[in-house]
Amino acid sequence: MTDNSATQALRFEILGQVRAYRHDEPVDIGSLNQRAVLAVLLLHARSPVPINKIIHTLWDDDPPENAVDIVQRYVGGLRRALDPDRTSLLALTPDGYMLSAGTSAVDASVFRASLARARDAHQTGNLQEATGEVHQAFRLWQDEPLAGLTGPVFESARARLNQERTAAANLLAKPAPEEPTMLAPPVAVEPTVLTAAVPAEPVAAQPAPVPAPSGYQEPVDPWAGHDLFPPSPF
Structure with missing residues (x-):
């Protein structure tokens, strides 16, 4: 933008x-077509736009x-509205019309x-700063971009x-690449537990114990007092 x-x-x-807007006051930028001319100049701010491209934007393949x-009349109307002091804000260059709007002037x-x-x-893993920047960026959106303007361009x-x-929005939905995926912490397992023989069938399905013949000791559960499985990590 100029120094004016x-x-x-x-x-x-x-x-x-x-x-x-000028000092937060709306500027009357004219008819829908004149607004469209401003839009195409803003889409290419600080770069010249050939007049043939502006014509194609307005009327596609059927210009008057x-x-x-x-x-030229639309550009003159924009100059009067935006640049009454006749600076070089909107200038005709050898390559077309150029609007010298600064990067901080266009949302x-x-x-x-x-x-x-x-x-x-x-x-860099600074998710708090990334989230703040994204939310600040979203606050600039008012509606569908270029609302009311039609045509391929x-x-x-x-x-x-x-x-x-x-x-x-995707930056808010996924962790940073350097951030490890959250997994359940590994559970320490005693070596003796890993060697325990797990019954092939549920206990409820096992046949009733057979009484020991006379002269023998009563059957003894070899796992009595031992944990068959490690404690749940949850």
């Missing part, structure tokens, strides 16, 4: 309806004969910056922004 205080005070939204004149750019910081924090941009929003 009026243009420095501007901010733009596309994560919902396309809007412009005076499409160039109409686009989608702020969202992407927060998402990048969230990814970095997530990769805006549909593609809308899908891309929604994919980035899903990527941000």
Whole structure:
């Protein structure tokens, strides 16, 4: 953005309806088509957009004969609304029209910056910082991005922004790569327990004990007083 205080005070939204604000006061950006011209310039902020691309965005493959004149009128309307001091905020370059909006002036750019910081924090295991960045990024969303604007260019941009929003949500749904998966702690097992012979059938299914012949001792349970299984870890 330029050094002019009026243009420095501007901010733009596309994560919902396309809007412009100056000192938090709404700026009238005109008709739906003029709003669409602003939107395509914001999608390519700080890069020139050829007039043929703007025409294709507005009318696809069926532009009016005076499409160039109409686009020039829309750009003139945006200049009057956004840049009354006639700075270089919206300029015609050899490669097309360019809107010199700073990264912090467009909500989608702020969202992407927060998402990048969230990814970095997530990769280093700082989940608290990553979560805070994601929630801050989500607060920028008002509605479907570029709400009310139709056509292949805006549909593609809308899908891309929604994919980035899903990527941000995924950071909240999975642990960092370095974070170990939570498993039940290993249970120490006594060696003698592992060698214990487990009965092949449940105790209830075993036949009744046969009385010992006279002259022999009463049967003795060899496992009396011993644990057949280790204690439950839960």
